[in-house]
Amino acid sequence: MTALIFDLDGTLIDSAPAIHTVSNAVLTARGYPALDMATVRSFVGKGAPHLVRCLLQNAGENPDGPLFDPLYADLVTRYETEVEGNTLYPGVVEALDALAAMGCAMAVATNKPERPALAAIRHVGLERFFPVILGGDSLPTRKPDPGMVHAAQARLGRDRALYVGDSEVDAETAVNAGLPFLLYTEGYRKTPVEKMPHQAAFSDFSRLPALVKGWSWP
Template identity: 75%
Template sequence: MSSFGAWPLADRAAPALIFDLDGTLIDSAPAIHAVSNAVLARQGFPALDLDEVRSFVGKGVPHLVRCLLQRHGQYPDGPLYATVHDDLILRYETEVEGNAVYPGVPEALQRLAAMGCPMAVATNKPLRPALAALRHVGLEHLFGTILGGDSLPTRKPDPAMVHEAVRRLDREDVLYIGDSEVDAETALNAGLPFLLFTEGYRKTPVSELRHAAAFGDFSQLPDIVLRWTSH
């Protein structure tokens, strides 16, 4: 049974949902790839291919910058770090072309909102670039809470960001939705059920990641949320 007009279980509130961003709601790798190569070109380094840059995504900008430098034989925390980091952040906020929602995301989020599920984003991407990306793809208005990698002193998989999102959402039942090893570890650390989107940036087989449910099509998500919270 499913009902998207309202939460169908009269004796309990609809659950809150916390989403990762990159590789979960949006395929941001093409945009990150373009920005990264523009930053590298400015330093005289050759471009990297999309798959390689995609493999650097998920642990925040400091990790991305260190990977870009290390790939070109530079000390990851050396004198170029600050220059590359600041240039990348500046471009991140304005060069948003290449960010695209995964199929079915807007419709699924609208259905979940209609069911009464309050929703948040908790991403390791810095907050202002995250807001710019969400605005670019037309999703920003669906989230009452958006936390970025610079919103708190720590990043995922440390659970502090997710705990803060839970506090703001103020619901007893909360599910965490993500696509990667970092997300699986974050959910575990935060003590939340993990719903795994299988079409993102994951490197580990689905069977080897701890999860409560997995889905490869966002049209499946509303029914998964309903089933998970109704038993």
Template identity: 70%
Template sequence: MQHTALIFDLDGTLIDSAPAIHAVSNAVLTARGYSALSLEEIRGYVGKGAPHLVRCLLSTAGEDPEGALFQPLYNELVARYETDVAGNTLYPGVRAALERLAAMGCALAITTNKPRAPAVAAMRHVGLDDLFTVVLGGDSLKTRKPDPEMLHEAQRLLGRPRALYLGDSEIDAESAQNASMPFLLYTEGYRKVPVHELHHAISFNDYDMLPGIVEGFQWP
């Protein structure tokens, strides 16, 4: 395991952040007089970064997603992201699995399309910030997932010759494929299509399974 980097998505993979994103989104919408949205609507907007989320919110509110409201709404949302963290919760078994993987010698990184500062705030809230030596957010590089640059940069920073990518969604599956990196799919997150429709090496629904999956992974 000394040669292995494990690169994780964050939202829908390690933490259930949809309730927090739902609360923040509705706070910025209702403060401007727009109607609140349901949790399911907001969950459907998660995964492609804060700019995409804001454009979806504006479109749903009947506004131009590229218009004058975009920047102020984006600024308000990101500012709240860093402080309104109460709705973020760990998926069961995550902390114990990550501790075991670290003890096995794996190097751990986060690559998320969420801006880096809110991502770190959410990780700190759920008690994960001490386990990851690399955290890349949607504003860390010039590109976001599914572009492979973020995954390649995380592996480079971790300094390991081989890497697995772990995520929960269509964007994550596409990112891993674009990076030519084996993909482990956590099935209890925010994906919108059946498991069999996503390109992946192994799927799992329980973090207790993950250390064994990584230890026994058959590299091509």
């Protein structure tokens, strides 16, 4: 059967509230003003180093200056314990249950650091579905480089794989990996659906098992 490789933030979970809380905690601890949700959400998707650089740049600091390392360390540490803002999108558990019953092997490939990703996945109760979880610091590269997706597929041991995500980074990753892309439209994308490369789109997770079951491979 098919392997399914999922993005995490904006795909399986709405993590923006948690990221917003953690980002403001590391900023205000250093005397910088808090940011609104929309601003922080616009920084999400390219990994924690990108987020930290955006926070510093927004605060008027050098994004690669001496403040980067301590702010990054603080953010990642908080990520692992301040997980209350992570919530499942509707229908995710039911869809994953159905996919597992179909014999699909499933993995997570996220630009969030691995330990915070594991903490968020455990918090929402999804760890039983994913024998393979790769984070932004698991390999030398991050998405949209295809290495993480290829590694996840190899570890699942399946010849065929679909990639499920929500963002422009995910669409680019799927293209780079040579995998069909299933776009969850209710996540963090900024581009209109019709302008993003994808092979199928869904707004409701109850549709995902049928999409996978009926997938026509070339």
